Amino acid sequence: MPTNMTGTEPMPRVAFQGELGAFSEMAIRQQWPEGAEVVPCASFPVAVQRVLDGAVDFAVIPVENAIVGPVRVALDALATAGDALTVRAETRVPVHLHLLAPAGATLAGLRDVHSHPVALAQCRIFFARHGWLVSTVHADTAGAARDVAQAGLLTRAAVASDMAAERYGLEIIASRIEDVPANWTRFVVVSLKPI
Numbered sequence: 591m592p593t594n595m596t597g598t599e600p601m602p603r604v605a606f607q608g609e610l611g612a613f614s615e616m617a618i619r620q621q622w623p624e625g626a627e628v629v630p631c632a633s634f635p636v637a638v639q640r641v642l643d644g645a646v647d648f649a650v651i652p653v654e655n656a657i658v659g660p661v662r663v664a665l666d667a668l669a670t671a672g673d674a675l676t677v678r679a680e681t682r683v684p685v686h687l688h689l690l691a692p693a694g695a696t697l698a699g700l701r702d703v704h705s706h707p708v709a710l711a712q713c714r715i716f717f718a719r720h721g722w723l724v725s726t727v728h729a730d731t732a733g734a735a736r737d738v739a740q741a742g743l744l745t746r747a748a749v750a751s752d753m754a755a756e757r758y759g760l761e762i763i764a765s766r767i768e769d770v771p772a773n774w775t776r777f778v779v780v781s782l783k784p785i
Contacts, residue, residue: 601622601625601626601627603626603647603648604626604628604648604650604779605629605637605638605641605645605646605648606618606628606649607631607633607634607636607730608630608631608706608729608731608733609630609736610732611731611732611750611756612630612730612731613652613685614650614651614652614777615628615753616753617650617652617681617683617775618650621650621779632729634664635667637667638651638667638668638670638671641675641781642671642675647781648779649780650681651664651667652708652777653665653668653776654775654776655685655708655774656770656772657768657769657770657773658711661708661775671780673783675783676780676782677778677779678780679778680776680778681776681777681779682774682777683774683775685751686752686766686768686773687709687767688763689703689716689747689748689763689764690735690747690748690749690754690758690763691738691747691760691761691763692738692743692744692760693760695744695761696744697720697763699744700745700747700763701722701745701746702724702726702747703723703724703725703747704725704727704734704746704748704749705731705734706727706729706730707727709750710749712769712773713768714769715769716767716769723747731748731749731751732751732754732757735757736757738758739758747763749767
């Protein structure tokens with residue numbers, strides 16, 4: 591298991607897919623409670639490549655969700671690295687998804703809801719009950735929240751964490767909209783395989 595670096599050693603640099611406020615950042619904070627330098631990446635392959643290039647010490651990658659099962663796109667990115675990476679630890683993060691929108695928005699007034707496809711897949715019952723909401727795929731949950739905040743439209747929302755709501759100044763319009771209350775995502779911590 592990776593340890594926190596203390597004293598004169600630098601904090602570990604840890605890559606993850608997504609923007610600040612993503613569930614992967616929560617996994618990093620859970621794994622390194624004393625601190626790590628988080629490195630947001632545009633995609634899982636980019637996060638894996640950062641480890642392969644030595645630009646970061648670790649990557650935290652989601653591999654399984656309680657509702658949707660294996661996170662295929664992440665597993666595919668890990669598979670491309672072959673034997674070059676090793677799994678150093680695993681951590682499971684409780685996942686509670688919330689409908690986030692700018693101040694003044696209402697559930698009835700919303701139309702477009704943006705989020706990562708895996709997050710949207712975890713909220714099928716909510717979307718079935720609110721048929722006027724159109725789900726729109728985004729690269730990640732926190733990035734969707736950031737973009738919704740920047741747009742400031744009262745018809746646009748995101749499905750993301752409460753941490754993303756706080757970070758981007760959004761209100762929680764509906765909380766814990768995931769299909770299964772005991773929702774979680776399992777993450778692996780990977781690093782270069784020792785020679």
